[in-house]
Amino acid sequence: MYTTASVLFKTFADAGITHAFVNWGNDHPAFLEELKRERVESGQTVVEIVTCPHEMVALSAAQGYAQVTGKPAAVIVHVDVGTQGLAGAVHNVDRGHTPVLIFAGAAPQSSDERLKGTKNEWPMWLQDVPDQPSIVRQYMRYTVQIQSGKNAGKMVMRALQIANSEPKGPVYLWARRETTEEEVDPSIVEEKLDVTRWPPVQGPGLSPAAIDSIVDALLEARFPLIITANSGRNPKTVPLLSTLSNILAIGVFTSCPSTVCIPWTHPNYIGLSFGGKNDLLDHADVIIVLEADIPWVDSKGNKPLDDARVFVIDADPLKTTFGWSHVDAELLCKADPEVALSQLIEAIEGPGGQSLEAEKLSARQARLAELRSAWTNSQETAEGVKSLAADQSTPTVPYLLSTLRNAVASQTPNKGEKTLWINEAISNYPFTWSHLRPEHPGSMIASGASSLGYALGAAVGASLGGLVSRKEYDLITAVVGDGVFLFSVPASAYWMARRYNTVRPMPLPRPHVGAFPRGN
Incomplete structure (x- = not known):
């Protein structure tokens, strides 16, 4: 049996989306059933599923993934509350011009037992808000409701076409549970969708x-x-x-x-x-x-x-x-x-x-x-000043960052040449750019925006993206400040890092530094 969820996952894969960062809810049974079907029939899912205990971390991970690969990931969240859980990461992917496809389920439209997927649990009344996409609409390049499995693939392709066109950014698709559980003919799923016919807009040149x-x-x-x-x-x-x-x-x-x-x-x-x-x-x-x-x-x-x-x-x-x-x-x-x-x-x-x-x-x-x-x-002069305190107890930021830079260079196989710096130092942004001295294209990234809490999730996503794009990082290091570590929902971020083998601690300087070496 195939459903709208089958069409969505198939289209994601055909369009080159390799990972979906997800936080499941009561609107996603069709997705879980489709994943089970794929595992039974072929031993694996067409898109790799990354479970995320918090939506903010999911979207931050998707941003890090897209920044490393140059390609969008998918984020799947739960109704209105899951959309709200995306939090400030929505601002970041918008202002950071990062292409991400966000899909949210929505509460069933009725409690008519004749409809498959209808309301059958008490939260579904509370989750049925008048205008769910308005939560994020002003940050999106495109929002659309999927209303049928028959054209769901084309709706996804239009969304990705917009997300990948300048100015790049996030798109938001949503569907009610009756729609995602709608059964579709196998011919709909097997339909060949020529993704080359859905290119992003080519950027213009100077006159x-x-x-x-x-x-x-x-x-x-x-x-x-x-x-x-x-x-x-x-x-x-x-x-x-x-x-x-x-x-x-x-x-x-x-x-x-x-x-x-x-x-x-x-x-x-x-x-x-x-x-x-x-x-x-x-x-x-x-x-x-x-x-x-x-x-x-x-x-x-x-x-x-x-x-x-x-x-x-x-x-x-x-x-x-x-x-x-x-x-x-x-x-x-x-x-x-x-x-x-x-x-x-x-x-x-x-x-x-x-x-x-x-x-x-x-x-x-x-x-x-x-x-x-x-x-x-x-x-160089600033890096030579170890402390502004008479007792030398508090290292200066330039000294700390230069020590970190030198430690990474001495302890990584490629002498720091294959290190990705994820920079969310905020008040110390200028120092971080000056004293970590990023050299290669893409060797340092930031959210491009001002909502704190991007770094840890981005490090997980960047690690997964590095594997997909064969970047072969020796080390991914998140440098944070101004409370960013706590804003990043560290329990969720480190759970994901451990679950998906993207973290392995190294003996680096400890203040305000989280290390995310590439997993094996």
Whole structure:
């Protein structure tokens, strides 16, 4: 016997979803029966089920999984209360532009005994709220009710198509119990759904006029600056940004970064901030804001020069999901960063491209070298201060983080090169980015948002995702602060880590650190 639940799991698998992070309830009998059928008939389920004792951890794990693999996972929760249990992780996957498919059951629509799946337990009256998806709708790229098993597969594919299109993010599907238990003909389940016919929208590029304006400005500038934060969510942009920075000697500054946008050792990487004073703005005459939600905070004395030429390149340059956001800019360009960077490089180095005169290039390089040296020297100095207390009892954050960095480098097989840092240090975000020195695309990730409690669940999901994507991490380390460890529902997170073999303690510095080595 096949049901709507059969169609859903089959479609998940066909679409490339390998894991479902689940918290079961009384609306899921059809799903549990389908899993049993799959195990009996083939010895395994088409999607790996990861049981999650708390929904917040489930969605955080799905976020970590998606950030590592670049592909969405599924999260299955229980009616309205399970949807509410997703908590602040909903904010994180939205603001962090992370594609996740969330499915929630819903209370049966009646107590008519003629209907399979009808209300038969007292909580089902209390769980029957007027508008369940409204709990999360404003954070979703798409919400839809599945009302029949016959078209459930196509509803899933539409949702994934939207989730994977920029700006990427979560989608929410829901169905009442009568629908999930609806019996469907085997031909519906066996139907071949060509997933290649459901591609995400290809990101647009810069217009020819925008390319000309930006390249001309970069060539004429005295001190050009690229401010970025999130371009590294697509790992392919990291070498492109490095190349563009190199060929025109452009400084790169990260503002509230969520991932590695440029290697820490890059000679033109000259600073970062989480809302603090960016002194470089007082000198930059051309600024490219590349995939940055908060390039500067005006009220903190941060503002470009009045005559600075500012260009914004972003999948959503107006930040349409923010109540307020504005950048005084010459051009707002809705473009995919990978495409835009490739276009700018081609316009400079390709046939008919314009090069920077040697003297000007040399002068820019010298200035960047000076700024880079000052920045890195300040970090080295800070790491050398063990404690600000006279009795040396309390280590400074830079000293603690550099000790952690060195310990990981000395105790992992690949000298820290295959370590994934999960950063939720919050008040110490700037220190964590500066002193852990992430080098490779994707080697440090954060939620990209402000709801605390992401790190531990994300570490579990990242470990599972690392296996799927063959990242072969030696170590996954969550660095947390500001109460994040407790907000992460540690009992649930560590239960999952142990259950799915994603945790193995190592002798690392203990304060505010949770270690999640890759399981065997």
